[in-house]
Amino acid sequence: MPKEAVFNGNILLVGFGSIGQAVLPLLLRHFALDPARVQVVTADGTGANNARRHGVAVTNTCLDPGNYRSELAARLRPGDFVVNLAAGVSSYALIERCQQLGALYLDTGLAPWAGAAEETSLPPGERTRYALREQVLSLRRDFKGGPTAIVGHGAAPGLVSHLVKQALVDLAAALLPREPRPCDRPGWARLASRLKVKVIQIAERDTQQALPRKKTGEFVNTWSVDGFVGDACQPAELGWGTHEHEFPHDARAHPYGCKASIYLDRPGAAIQVRSWGPGSGPYHGYLFGHGESISIADYLTVPHQEGGAYRPTVHYAYHPCDDALLSLHELAERNWECQPQHRVVQDEIESGSEELGVLLMGHARGAYWYGARLAIEEARGMAPHSNATALQAAASVVAAMRWALREPHRGIVEPEDLPYDEILAFCRPYLGQVGGRYTPWSPLQGRHRLYSEDVDSSDVWQFKNFRV
């Protein structure tokens, strides 16, 4: 395979869990890169043998608020690339430091320092992705034109923002064929508004099953347990659309910042929403707070236009794998105190797939899903010891790094700032089956079957109707 990009700097992988282990072989496959130029820094030695097998050096160091400045300074020269794949290493801190040191940066989701989801000295509103995002974006003021730092570019957040654009393009082709392809943020927002997209769900359904089964006191997942539990315990958050009639009784608005989203005064793992995927059919997913719920809603906002402002409701609907669902049930039983045993399943997976799509609703055709389904067997064929979840994320990481190397002075950017078609084209071979599907499904389908339910029948697409 011809190497697509030449990179003469060093790459520092912070964290080497399931995504890191899937990223490394893709980096070596797609970049003309001497493995001696890659370094892994990991808190607990996870995957160290795997890294060394690729000729990559591993240092066991836990980056924390006390040491990250000096640890990064000792390892980085201008033009190097930091890839933050650790749960519990602050995006804000590393981005600021990389800007100071002239290094490129990417992470797969806005991360706080470890334990932040449990930091009850902060009120829930300050434990949100919203608060993290506002902090990170505020660095733009201090580092104009600095080295490119891509915030939240794994599968979700990351890939899904590009799937949204592809879905908008598909809908425009069907419903507004004369509309020109948007070329900037106001253009995309105007298109979503003209299409009358009311709701965008990030619909993720993981059906991977592993053996042995989850035991009592064990949290099992297909990716970082620390990351997952952090997501689960942070407040539920959603981009808040202009079509919504009823502000949820347990919701709170933010008094500052872009105000594109709201949060619920409950952990994401306590809130379920109705969603749909072509493989799974109708399902109930958890409404974890996720960066893309805010960034997509913010990006697609039309603040002033005839007929009033426009913004879609945007939220995540995640049905994790069966053992992770059981782990969440147990986590709730433990009043959100994490189980002592953690297990990320890779080689133990027996069957299943990762279905990740975006579901755009409320337009003239009802609901349109665009996304990808990757089976575990396909994933293993492309990256041994990986799984479907990790591979989709890893492809998105490498695609964005490739772009950043070409555009090294773009400062702090979000997935929506990257070219969706280029990213999707790169990722496609790693995503499994990719495509779009219209569906007659709505959150009111099949309701009231045994009991009357409290719904808003004046508008199918109200958030109230999605909530379980």
Place this chain on the structure above:
Amino acid sequence: MPKEAVFNGNILLVGFGSIGQAVLPLLLRHFALDPARVQVVTADGTGANNARRHGVAVTNTCLDPGNYRSELAARLRPGDFVVNLAAGVSSYALIERCQQLGALYLDTGLAPWAGAAEETSLPPGERTRYALREQVLSLRRDFKGGPTAIVGHGAAPGLVSHLVKQALVDLAAALLPREPRPCDRPGWARLASRLKVKVIQIAERDTQQALPRKKTGEFVNTWSVDGFVGDACQPAELGWGTHEHEFPHDARAHPYGCKASIYLDRPGAAIQVRSWGPGSGPYHGYLFGHGESISIADYLTVPHQEGGAYRPTVHYAYHPCDDALLSLHELAERNWECQPQHRVVQDEIESGSEELGVLLMGHARGAYWYGARLAIEEARGMAPHSNATALQAAASVVAAMRWALREPHRGIVEPEDLPYDEILAFCRPYLGQVGGRYTPWSPLQGRHRLYSEDVDSSDVWQFKNFRV
């Protein structure tokens, strides 16, 4: 083993699922009974080979509202015993017919005809166990002193009513040592009232795990899937205590009958409550409507006394096995329309146990659990091809039949009408570890950890605090 009871009538087992298959060997072990005197009637041939291996004849007939009168008349003589272990064969219909034909009767739970939980022409209040119980008990007027008919005598309902009495006796020994042992219903109610028991939970935690794992579209359980799904879809119901401050927003009272219980206008599978067991620790269980929630609350009511009437809140808190929990999640995703594939696991179970107890709360020692935990290996040692869930229920069935043969003219009775000590003594060898435990646990333990929660802190034992 010496046979304990001689029985010269015929036994008709209606239904032969997991409980029936565990009951038969116990019957043959404990009764001097020619297998030719036992007959199985089953709708679908489940377990037929198993029955024939014991020398028992099997007829494939589905009892339904059109045929049960003649089918029973053709098979029964006075003094015969009908054991209704089928999901979907009406308790009311069979009890009435047995009274007419002079046959003894037992079932393991108030059952409606198949499909009743889905019978949306009936309002939710008429789909409750309460309505079924009122109908069945109304037969007492027509058949005074008729043949003994025991309603709801498996594990829960059934055994648990006797566990409650044992727990009350234990509490009295600790807290009211001079109180005489109650000998009748007013005595038990007075004792519960004097002990200030506010809440009685039927705490069931099934940790049995089987292979292969549940597939999409499959409902997996350790006992009848039809029975389980019927329970899951009926309204949540609970005996409603006199100490409760707040009537739940979604609750309804019944306009007729004993009024010992209320129901929620939601399926039991949509309502979770906090509970505790010595093996499981704190857990979240489903509040299925169950006969014992009503009969125990009714039995322990003191209608008039100085200081006001007394009744405890009584409800079920069921954490089924992992695959059943996943099946319930999927059932909700299907808007309560049952999965097409059903699987009851017996020999496929690899590990786990059934912990069934009663948790009496609000007295001077806080909370007291009394119950049993039976591991799958122990269950298999006592009854091959059985599982822990079925064996606990089967022992309770046989114990009650033994009593009924000695007391054949008691008419329609509930578990509370049987001698608790005799039943427990018979069942004990089949229950695994049996015993009592005080616990400092309460439903407010560990709350408010990450978020403030809406609780009633003026009284720990309010239903509001149990609800998830």
